[in-house]
Amino acid sequence: MIKKIEHIGIAVKDIHSSLKMFDQLLDSRSYKNEEVPSEGVKTHFYQLGETKIELLEAINENSPIRKFLSKYGQRMHHLALHVDDIHKELGRLKTLGFETIGDVKKGADKKLICFLHPKTTNGVLIELCQEEVE
Ligand code: ZN
Numbered sequence: 055m056i057k058k059i060e061h062i063g064i065a066v067k068d069i070h071s072s073l074k075m076f077d078q079l080l081d082s083r084s085y086k087n088e089e090v091p092s093e094g095v096k097t098h099f100y101q102l103g104e105t106k107i108e109l110l111e112a113i114n115e116n117s118p119i120r121k122f123l124s125k126y127g128q129r130m131h132h133l134a135l136h137v138d139d140i141h142k143e144l145g146r147l148k149t150l151g152f153e154t155i156g157d158v159k160k161g162a163d164k165k166l167i168c169f170l171h172p173k174t175t176n177g178v179l180i181e182l183c184q185e186e187v188e
Contacts, residue, residue: 061106
């Protein structure tokens with residue numbers, strides 16, 4: 055079951071100026087950052103009530119974020135939906151014709167994640183995420 059918008063991911067070119075701008079915009083501070091080497095990104099999180107904003111910076115040349123930035127520039131990158139059972143939800147969505155990008159994997163913030171291909175979601179990259187069970 056899809057529970058809520060877990061976070062909104064935003065691709066940024068210069069993390070220092072972006073953190074400064076979001077600090078001012080949200081009147082808040084990023085409460086944590088985390089590198090996800092497998093994805094070639096460093097993430098920075100802001101808490102906003104029940105949801106979060108995730109800034110994504112590329113940490114290497116092969117980073118999908120680097121490719122995204124060179125193609126589209128800085129902008130919203132993905133919408134993350136919190137699900138209680140990612141495998142069950144993917145089964146439901148695949149039956150309906152939604153396509154994924156790769157399989158379920160470990161993401162930032164102790165989450166299991168999987169992306170839905172934007173060609174099947176009106177151009178919006180959707181991330182499903184579930185709390186990782188220890
Ligand atoms: Zn995300």
